[in-house]
Amino acid sequence: MKKKKWPFVYVAVITVLTYIPILLTVVYSFNASKLTSVWEGFSLKWYRELFRDRDLGEALINSLILAVLSCAFAVLIGTSGALGMSRRKRKLDDAVAYVSTLPIMIPEIILGMVFLSVFSLMGLPFGMVTLVIAHTTFCVPYIFTMVRARLVGMDRSLEEAALDLGATKWQVFRDVILPQILPAILSGVLLAFAMSFDDVVISIFVTGPKVNTLPVKIYTKLKTGVTPEINALATVMLFVILLCLAGAYVLGRKSQTAVEKAAGGK
Amino acid sequence: MGESILQLRQIRKSFDNTEVLKGIDLEVAQGEFITLLGASGCGKTTTLRIIAGLELPDAGQVILEGQDITNREPNKRDVNTVFQNYALFPHMNVSDNVGYGLKIRKVPKAEIGRKVEQALRLVQLEEYGKRMPDQLSGGQKQRIAIARAVINEPKVLLLDEPLGALDLKLRRQMQLELKRLQKRLGITFIYITHDQEEAINMSDRIGVMHEGVLEQLGTPNEVYYQPKTSYVADFVGNANILHKNGETFAIRSENILMNGEAVCTQEAVVVEKSFAGGQLRILFRLPDGQTLTASRYGIDNDLQPGQKVQIGWDAKDAVKVIDNDKDENHK
Amino acid sequence: MTKTKITSNSRRRSGNVGLMIPMYVFTILFVALPILYLFLLSFLQRAQVWGVDFTFTLDNYKRILEPLYLDTFWQSLKLAFTATFFVALIGYPYGYFMAQMNAVWKRRMLLLIMIPFWTSALIRLYGWIIVFRSNGVLDKILMGLHLTKQPLKLLYTYPAVVVGMIYSLLPFMILAVYSSAEKLDASLVEASRDLGASAWKAFWTVSFRLTLPGLLSGVVLSFIPSMGLFFIADILGGNKIVLVGSVIQEQITKGRNQPFAAALSAVLMVLTSVMIRLYRKITGTSQLEGMM
Numbered sequence: 001m002k003k004k005k006w007p008f009v010y011v012a013v014i015t016v017l018t019y020i021p022i023l024l025t026v027v028y029s030f031n032a033s034k035l036t037s038v039w040e041g042f043s044l045k046w047y048r049e050l051f052r053d054r055d056l057g058e059a060l061i062n063s064l065i066l067a068v069l070s071c072a073f074a075v076l077i078g079t080s081g082a083l084g085m086s087r088r089k090r091k092l093d094d095a096v097a098y099v100s101t102l103p104i105m106i107p108e109i110i111l112g113m114v115f116l117s118v119f120s121l122m123g124l125p126f127g128m129v130t131l132v133i134a135h136t137t138f139c140v141p142y143i144f145t146m147v148r149a150r151l152v153g154m155d156r157s158l159e160e161a162a163l164d165l166g167a168t169k170w171q172v173f174r175d176v177i178l179p180q181i182l183p184a185i186l187s188g189v190l191l192a193f194a195m196s197f198d199d200v201v202i203s204i205f206v207t208g209p210k211v212n213t214l215p216v217k218i219y220t221k222l223k224t225g226v227t228p229e230i231n232a233l234a235t236v237m238l239f240v241i242l243l244c245l246a247g248a249y250v251l252g253r254k255s256q257t258a259v260e261k262a263a264g265g266k
Numbered sequence: 267m268g269e270s271i272l273q274l275r276q277i278r279k280s281f282d283n284t285e286v287l288k289g290i291d292l293e294v295a296q297g298e299f300i301t302l303l304g305a306s307g308c309g310k311t312t313t314l315r316i317i318a319g320l321e322l323p324d325a326g327q328v329i330l331e332g333q334d335i336t337n338r339e340p341n342k343r344d345v346n347t348v349f350q351n352y353a354l355f356p357h358m359n360v361s362d363n364v365g366y367g368l369k370i371r372k373v374p375k376a377e378i379g380r381k382v383e384q385a386l387r388l389v390q391l392e393e394y395g396k397r398m399p400d401q402l403s404g405g406q407k408q409r410i411a412i413a414r415a416v417i418n419e420p421k422v423l424l425l426d427e428p429l430g431a432l433d434l435k436l437r438r439q440m441q442l443e444l445k446r447l448q449k450r451l452g453i454t455f456i457y458i459t460h461d462q463e464e465a466i467n468m469s470d471r472i473g474v475m476h477e478g479v480l481e482q483l484g485t486p487n488e489v490y491y492q493p494k495t496s497y498v499a500d501f502v503g504n505a506n507i508l509h510k511n512g513e514t515f516a517i518r519s520e521n522i523l524m525n526g527e528a529v530c531t532q533e534a535v536v537v538e539k540s541f542a543g544g545q546l547r548i549l550f551r552l553p554d555g556q557t558l559t560a561s562r563y564g565i566d567n568d569l570q571p572g573q574k575v576q577i578g579w580d581a582k583d584a585v586k587v588i589d590n591d592k593d594e595n596h597k
Numbered sequence: 598m599t600k601t602k603i604t605s606n607s608r609r610r611s612g613n614v615g616l617m618i619p620m621y622v623f624t625i626l627f628v629a630l631p632i633l634y635l636f637l638l639s640f641l642q643r644a645q646v647w648g649v650d651f652t653f654t655l656d657n658y659k660r661i662l663e664p665l666y667l668d669t670f671w672q673s674l675k676l677a678f679t680a681t682f683f684v685a686l687i688g689y690p691y692g693y694f695m696a697q698m699n700a701v702w703k704r705r706m707l708l709l710i711m712i713p714f715w716t717s718a719l720i721r722l723y724g725w726i727i728v729f730r731s732n733g734v735l736d737k738i739l740m741g742l743h744l745t746k747q748p749l750k751l752l753y754t755y756p757a758v759v760v761g762m763i764y765s766l767l768p769f770m771i772l773a774v775y776s777s778a779e780k781l782d783a784s785l786v787e788a789s790r791d792l793g794a795s796a797w798k799a800f801w802t803v804s805f806r807l808t809l810p811g812l813l814s815g816v817v818l819s820f821i822p823s824m825g826l827f828f829i830a831d832i833l834g835g836n837k838i839v840l841v842g843s844v845i846q847e848q849i850t851k852g853r854n855q856p857f858a859a860a861l862s863a864v865l866m867v868l869t870s871v872m873i874r875l876y877r878k879i880t881g882t883s884q885l886e887g888m889m
Contacts, residue, residue: 021724081620
């Protein structure tokens, strides 16, 4: 079939449009003026101000701790759950698997509301603990689903081959299963981390008066008034995310080619 | 036959209320090349998996060198398997794959290295140690899978349709290679296939399986020339099954004689002719409605469909068999 | 005896049940029970000073039927429909065309879509403030081209909120459509052309029908969150546009009326599950296309 040009023009135009607000944020982070409507020349003063802002620094650290803890718990729960379920077929498992994915299916605001009411019923003090519990609930599905999909596609005879060659159950896990599900765990973690790090809605509901996450902090700043400091922050975050994505891209391409080759070899 | 190394006694196994093995008895001698032959679903792979310990039988015993290993874990059996899809670990290179069994048994590194080299030389892939499995062709993967199994010097090597994924030419070549390898190593091979040519080419003995029953166990000659059941006659020898006076006979197509010979006393009508596998096959219908196929070399013959001819066979070529369709014991 | 112990003695199927315990405990304790409690809460009374009174009442649901809140639901639904419509209009062709690119470009485009998706949602919205604000970038361009004479003052208006929603939800739609269009077998289209269909007819009768699950999945994936994205309405709409999400948040933070907020959430949740049910009915699949 002949290739037409206009589909590519369309895709290109839309892509460029989606990047305009991001590029503007980056450009204006170097603006000397406090007003976004005027350009007064290149300056790094907003970056200086950003790095001097204690509150934001603290919020950033909170967000990182939160994302790391939530992902760690989610890896333990999601991976072990997927492993356990891959070896049997039970209706109850399917039901639990379905319920466990609800946190990413229902609107965030409901999840926030659910946790707020339950935590206040339980009398849990709002803060890092409540944040971690809430974030873990929506991190689990990403890891669980990814690992489960990988396990479904995994060749059972590899485990049998290892057993046949004398490996114990633990050695089979270490030598055969883990290396194969590791990419799935990592890509699940990458997604879950991004979701946790970016979450505003649920965090607003379950955070305490003393703990601020970065998105919550930004949200309150945006509501009260715009400062170009946010531009600088956005640029820094964008840079960090680009680095993460580049890593994920390289990782993904490695496993992708391996999968393609394996499929082609059959 | 040499000394017995492996015995199966009355092995039974069901999956989801379907009995796939209905009491298998098998005795294998040391150094023997034995083939389990049958169509898919006959229970041959399950039998193999029970010997490997990957499946537990519902009843019966597996005995290796006089020891009951029925319930022993697969990793504690002196038996190794070459899997149908090779099952090479995709994240390990060829050397690590081949050396895996030795590494598990904590063999010193230097010795592993030496043995891996030896094993790779055995399968003529000594240059491929650093390659990853996805960089190998089907035939090479196959050889690595064999090297990975034989390096552990198992008492019995199980091979589950190891050549099934290869093309015909490579398969022929690998058949010879495998047979040579088995002779050289002196290891007992239990080989599974659905290809009767493969079974006849390689085996010391063939066990023909059908619907969970070991129908006949014998040398290729016995199975081919003296089938015990109509199923074996049909599956191994492509024989005609003929019912006469309440008895069932198997007559192979090349033994059907046409016109001229003294024994040709049967009247028959030519139904059709076709050319296949280097032979011309002629389908006849007997007056009682039964059909017979005769085969001849060459691509054509004077006979025309509709033509009436006299056909027959030597009495020695009509082997009396048990009819699977009638015999309820075989169901 | 042979037929009774079928599954128990098959080594292949015997797994380590202990592995499942964390998943079961966590899911029941922190997902299933909390959601059930939300429904229970919606039938309870608000306590005089603080907290909840465990007395059964239907008042919360009756209150939703008051014109003020009915109107809020209506407004939210309207906004969600509008946003979803535009998201589908823009995102469907994008995902469809993307699936026809070669492997290298597919990967590049996926990355290009993921970057804004992964940047903080707030920060992306912040970029739109720069665009929309009075005398902002958009006004400058329009006035520079002499298309408008004075600033449009788009910030804190309905269109600004719609644009913000479209922008936030577009990646969901693109990924959903892309993942189903990628599975489309090109030879089916060729077969349809071979059988005499015009390019348009071939698209409509073959490609579109086969990518419909992706489109519907995208619709579900955009529609559901759009009902709750109160912060978009907050940041780009000021206080002018009130969504169900905003009301829930307000009832919690300012009104301190948990039961009423729970009732609003319950209604929203029922709406959501009806949509997912509908999707499953239509497509006959349980997994949403391009969910991840």
